[in-house]
Amino acid sequence: MSLTLGRRTLGTPVVLAPMAGVTNAPFRQLCREAARAGLPAAGESGADAVLGADVPEGIFVSEMVTSRALVERTPESMRIITPAPDETVRSVQLYGVDPATVGAAVRMLVSEDRADHIDLNFGCPVPKVTKRGGGAVLPWKRDLFAAIVRVAVREAARGDVPLTVKMRMGIDADHLTYLEAGLRAQDAGAAWVALHARTAAEYYSGHAHRDAIARLKETVTDIPVLGNGDIWSAQDALDMVAETGCDGVVVGRGCQGRPWLFTDLVAGFAGTGRGVRPGLRDVARVLRRHGELMIEHFDGDEGRALRELRKHMAWYLKGYAVGGDARRGLALVDSLADLDAKLAALDLDQPYPGEAAEGQRGRAGTPKIPSVPQGWLDSREIDAELAASLHEAELSVSGG
Template sequence: HIDLNFGCPVPKITRKGGGAALPLHREQFPRLLESAVSAAAGIPVTIKIRMGLDAEFQYYLNIAQLAHTFGIHALTLHARTADQFYAGEARWGAIRRVVQAVPELPIIGNGDVWTAEHALSMLQQTGCAGVGIGRAVLGRPFLFARFNALFSGRVLPPYPVLREVAAIARRHLELMVHYYPEAVAVRRLRKHWKWYFQGFQDARRWMPQLMQAERATEVEALLRKMNSREPYPLAEIWMPRGKRGKQPKVVLPESLRRGLATGRFDITPVTGSGG
């Protein structure tokens, strides 16, 4: 399928009218959806959005209705506003509301799903058709096995010990080197090593070398030294990883700011947190 992301809150994107600012284009946005579905020629088109700009201007219910009208196959809702960035709690209540408001459109819930148990809770609490996983699997791709087990009624596999995590990391290295030049792959993986081995005491002594290694062979040799059976640090499962933090306001182009100020957009101001 083709997935279009209209949820990015990063200033360099929204200041040009992209990302989470795109749904504000009252005339262009519906045409964009219609054109995308038409050009896809039968390939399913899905979209991802946020709740809106902030607590006052929320557009997710409007956009969900538009998506259904123009033949979008499914909508992923990150249950945060753009000004939340990646901070605060996701408002699962918004997912429940859009499921109820546009029952014909499959809704995929997204936000604050860090474990398989969280995914199941989101499904039960919101009635969404599926769950979108993002930052939770950074350094933890094994979580997908737990998701699959939980949803198929099987016993959840145990969390991996250090040597098993290191084996997964070696496979990640192998794939990166296959698809990217070696130097690029090694550099890009440095941030992932922090996510893979966060909280493992036996891995701490190898981390400085791992972060400075320049060759894939060096990295692999260091990963093979992480061969203990130290249990997974379960406290880390609940810790957010990847992007985080709140920006003071959403950066918009002047034309969109004027539109909001004069009420030119079909956005219904709402009161409250949306939770």
Template sequence: MSTALQTSKSLRIGPFEVDPPVVLAPMAGITNVAFRRLCRQYGAGLYVCEMVTARALVERDATTLHMITFDRDEHPRSMQLYGVDPVTMGRAVKMIVDEDLADHVDMNFGCPVPKVTRKGGGAALPYKRRLFGEIVRAAVRAAEPAGIPVTVKFRIGITDEHLTYLDAGRIAEAEGARSVALHARTAAQRYSGQADWSAIARLKEAVTSIPVLGNGDVFSAQDALRMVDETGCDGVVVGRGCLGRPWLFRDLQAAFAGLPIPEGPSLGEVAVVLRTHAELLTEHYGEDKGVRDLRKHMAWYLRGFPVGGDLRRSFAMVGTLTELDDLIGQLDHDAPYPSEAEGPRGRQGSPAKVVLPEGWLDDPEDATVPMGAEVMHSGG
């Protein structure tokens, strides 16, 4: 059993105290209402719904409206929006206010996916400083009547030669954002290599009136404490680290309270969590889609445990709750939590050239809305 150092770090985002200072990063196809409920059972924090696009919300896309499902006891209800047009972003946030759809709005300017950056969206957009500021301003103004805090998440920049995070942090602060979060990688890195936590420290020095959160390579409770200690950040954003490990939020709760970090679960205990996840997904999607959606989680849950190849493949192809129960019955429930289960998980990939619109880097003060970047549909 390891004991974390006591920390008095507290995090306030608008009217909400986030204790421990931990935020679940929105992840496409992952942080639906089922996964958020599972994680919330282990500890407090701020749990963000998977990203939806501003245009899809305004147009009342059926898939998007289903994605923004929240539990009755989920508070604050946190929604992340993607957008490239100040007008559409303002309309989306006004809709959230008028229809009481969420209590907190986070804005995504960190997506490195080529289909997004190719049109000037995601991690490409903060390079256009004026446009970035106008989008944040539109969201903040639309949210003000309801007192809904607007927060902003972004990356270090496009490449090492085109860093945007310090300007983005200052602009977001000036336009009324209530916190900023930095994924300490460039768009070119995607999810590869190591996050540069020193950039989080520099952002914390530059942004002084609102909280600064750090994101990148938080795979354990010890990682979270180390990030806070090394950077001075006000909280941590956890993404890939909780894949197949929703109990990480229990560990984080203990660590930030200065309590012993619990031992990892046995395979039998993991099986109970996995089965609960299946039930929650079935409740949200129906059994067929729910169980199929669980398949992507199987390798993460079983990582490092003594599970044979044939059984692993069967888990990855499971189609019903009955089949799942049969497979769970074949596991060695007494197998202890393995050290191999720790460390990086989820997509990592390799660095890649960032695809940008022609002439995108010519004028950072150009506030023209990127053509064709408004995405109609939400999701991965």
């Protein structure tokens, strides 16, 4: 099963979802290497189709970067779009609420040859994004959504860069937007649409609505439709495709602390059945390498790199018998030497703990009322006053 992205063919229809503070260049490199380990060997059944693709292992998207920060070339935004050394497809996710600013950001990425694929974020449910009219609540303003996608597609096309859209089902059950948004994205020239099958109100709670992915696939027929939500294993991905008819999957929280999930995903779609079941020593080896890559990414700033690594500790250690004191200590590491010492103190001979190491990562949270701009739900269209306020919201963004 392959997936098209512009002129490229993906031998494995799998995309690493952009996750703030997680999918930076070091983590993408670990996931990409793991994916390559799952590729079938030449001569295996189905290997020709996978290995003969332009991108056999799938696509790995950067953290979301705001369009205004990118246009202003803030140091953090430039770091976010800096690819890993072996990144053959430089994939950047862009966020914005003002068509002119989004267009300028895409123009910069394309004219300076900084991206091979650009994804637009219409799926973020975080209040600091939605209260500005961005992320998952933006498609409610259908003319604004269409304008942003059209200008982004137009600017990306100048460099033959495919432009894709990632979105949620809508604001809440009473304000669904995904079917109309999918059609508008298709009409604007998007290369594919990906649906996280939850509303903004659901956040990450409950279960993804696979029936919504199937409905979008039935509605949007000219471009690929990808499904996202609750993919914790390769079997989950295969089941989603079988149940919904979608053309590929987007994997987010399921790979946190488990970059080797991409080995399983690639092998699963290739039909080889190969899988990774790491013992704690293997996990420690990957965790240590993650730390090394983070230090390189942050230009040798070991303190910052290890602080950024802390959030990954609980994910890596999920299911293993480590103990509360050791977990708390690892969550406070401040140097590579400190990491080495704390890892060496663990019982590294533990085998893979099975289901205890799998399943949901992090907190799912609970449903909540999304924060939206004043009067946002009164109309599906945007007026001049609201357009001006959105432009001001873009101007107020200074970080990546």
